[in-house]
Amino acid sequence: MTVTVERGGRVARGHHGAATRPRRPRTSYALFLLPGFIAFLVVVVVPFLMNTGVSFTDWQGVGSPTWSGLANYRELMDDSEFWASFRHSLFMVVAMAVVPTALGLVLAAALFDFVAQHFGTRTAAVLRACFYLPQVLPIAVAGIVWSWILAPDNGSLNELLKAVGLGSWQQDWLGDPDLALYSVMGVMVWVQIGFPLVVFMAGLQRVDPQLYEAAELDGAGWWRRFWHITLPQIRPEISVVLLWCTIAALKVFGAVYVLTKGGPGGATDVPSYFSFTTFFEKTQVGYGAAISTVLTVIILALALIGLRFQTRAEDAEEGVRV
Amino acid sequence: MTVLRRYPVLAALVIGALFMVLPFAVVAVNAVKSPAEYSAHGPLSLPRGLYLDGLKDFWQRVDFGQKLLNSVLISGSVAVGAAVLSVLNAYAIGIGRIRGRTWVLAFFVLANTLPQEALVYPVYYLSKQAGLYDTRLSVIIVFTVIQAAFGTYLLSSVLGRFPREIVEAARIDGANQWQVLWRIVVPVSRPTIGVLLVFFFIWTWNEFLLPLVMLISNDNQTVSVALGVLQGQRLMDATMTNAAALLGVLPAIVFFLLFQRTLTRGIAAGAVK
Structure with a gap:
């Protein structure tokens, strides 16, 4: 191991053009990776492989699992609950990635070059x-706050509607199967908006103010400057935020658990909640593992695409960097 | 731009901001109302007096002090543990530039995005086998590793840009790798490590799924889990709900005020790098 790393060290030094000076023998830097490597093996790699393995079996969590091949996955294909949960995931992507990114861009630009100026x-x-505050709140607490505000009887929202004479608009926001998903989406927009806003405002600080000044001299209005300068300039931030938020949306669990428990009648079920109930309430561990494996494959695929994209963007920006 | 056009935009932004903080205000107002007042005037009236018994009852009923202690213990240990692990990993990747570091880094990034749903059952099962189920230690171990994935990713890129001359000079002066790490790299990277500590603490404080599965006894539960479970049972009346919400919100607001700068800056750094 020492030998290979020694070689690696020299290669790295080669990049810095200082490979001529003779060096004392040294211990391997790889040793520093050892604790992390073991910890990840035990906590992430082994459980992940176990989960994937179990997804090909029939197992109730006790006794030994019996191999069932692709049976769980075949069952998933015909399971309307499974498809519904992933359909709801798309709604969550809208509520947690698309809408917050769009709103966050407009808000960030407005705060940065309008309010600040x-x-x-x-x-x-x-x-x-103010916009960022919900981001530091535990999702369980946000859920308590909102399920109380959205409660059908005596909930603040319904009381407010009554007070301003819109009593007929009162709804059972989280209990109506046609409405619950949209209510959860609304809460998630509230939870999520601060993240894109903060990232975009930081990104805007990179933008050369001369670009704006030049555009302003040319008579470009606020929206034109937003469209032609702000957006292209902070494109790296936009893609990273979209990707992160999409992944977060696919993983959403706590909000659903606290707000609706996937109900009413599965109207707000999402893959992570679906796998959770399959694991721990129905104790169909094999089937739950299959659900979470599908979710994992989708998320890892997205992450890989994002990683490729980011590396390429960085390479393009700074030339090929080690 | 004319003054006439300026103020509507500001007004719209202020209304938006108020909408964001309104839920906090409504909760705070209702947590200090007596049940009688609440049922007589509803959630929108201002409190007539300061009724703190609801908060006190709730605190005692759920043993909130214990929950706070558990949350602080777990989040604090994870923050420190994960920071140490991240520093060690990032030292090997960013400064040691070990072979295959791109792959190692990609591995940590992927581990960071892995959904906890894909780990939760085996972690639950293995911790039962190891006799660690329903202990705070199990949650500390798991989150130390999970948070360290992000820390490794962020710190590696920071250390990748660490001035090589400093490291080389120390080595020539006879410092070994440990000394370089603890006497030079760590002190110089203190700001980034500080950001990581804050992040790890708050993220762990807010975690829900794994603590929900792993911590079932009352004595071990975190604030998040205890409140989430109570809410899930639908047993709380309005006053209790508001007491719960307020007590859950307060620590978050304290962190927010303490760490606002670190948080907003760090997020930007983490997202773009």
């Missing part, structure tokens, strides 16, 4: 803090 950076910082 005309009303001071402090005002912009305070407003940003």
Whole structure:
């Protein structure tokens, strides 16, 4: 091991053009990776492989699993609950990635080059803090807050509607199967919006102010500047945020658990909640493992695409970097 | 731009911001109302007096002090453990530039995106076998590793840009790798490590799925899990719900005020790098 790493060290030094000086023998840097390597093996790799393995078996969590090949996956294909949960995932992607990114862009641009310029950076910082606040809240707590606000009897939203004379708009926001998914989506937009906003505002600081000044001199209005300067300039941030938020949306669990428990009648079930109930309530461990494996494959595929994209963008930006 | 057009935009943004914090205000207002007042005037009236018995009852009923202690213990241990693990990994990748580091890094990134659903059952099963089920230690171990995946990713890229001359100079002066790490790399990278500590702490504090599965006894539960379970049981009346929400919100607001700068800056750094 020492030999290979020694070689690796020299290769790395070669990049810095200083490979001529003779060096003392050294211990391997790879040793520093050892604790992390063992920890990941035990906590991530082994459980992950076990989960994948179990997905090809029939297992109730006790006794030994019996091999069933692709039976679980075949069953999934015909399981309307499974398809529904992934359909709801797409709604979550809209609520947690698409809408927050779009809103976050407009908000970030408005706060950055409008509020900060005309009303001071402090005002912009305070407003940003307000939008960001829900991000630090445990999702379980956000769920309690919102399920109380959205409660059918005596809930604040319904009371508010009544108070302003829109009593007929009152709804059982989380209990109506046609409405529950949209209510959860609304809550998720509230939860998520701060993240894109903060990232985009930081990204905007990179943009050369001269670009804006030049555009302003050319008579470009706010929207034109937003479209032709802001958007292209912070494209790396936009793609990273979209990717991260999409992955977060596919993993959403706590909000559904606390707000609706997947109900009413499965109207807000999502893959992670579906696998959770299959694991721990129905104790069909093999089937639950199959659900989570499908979810994992989708998420890893997305992550790989994002990783490729990001590496390529970085290479293009700075030339090929080690 | 004219003043006439300026203010509507600001007004719209302020209304948006108010909408974001309104739920917090509504919760705070209702947590200090007595049940009688709540049922007489509903959730939108301002409180007539300060009624703290609801909060006190809730605190005692769920033994909230214990839950806070568990959350602090778990999140604190994870933050420190994960930071140490991240530093060690990133030292090998970013400064040691070990062979195949791109692959090692890709592995950590993928481990970071892995959904916990794909780990939860085996982790649950293995911890039962190891006698660690329903212990705070099990949750600490799992999250130390999971958070370290992100930390390794972030720190590796930071250390990749670490000035090589400093490391080389220390080596020539006879420092071994450990000394270089603890006396030079760690002190210089303190700001990034600080960001990681804050992030790990808050993320672990907010975690839900794995602690929900792993911590079933009352004495071990975190704030998040205890509140989530209570809410899931649908046993709370309005006053209790608001007490629960307020007590859940308060630590988050404290962290937010303490770490606002670190959080907003760190997120930007983490996302783009």
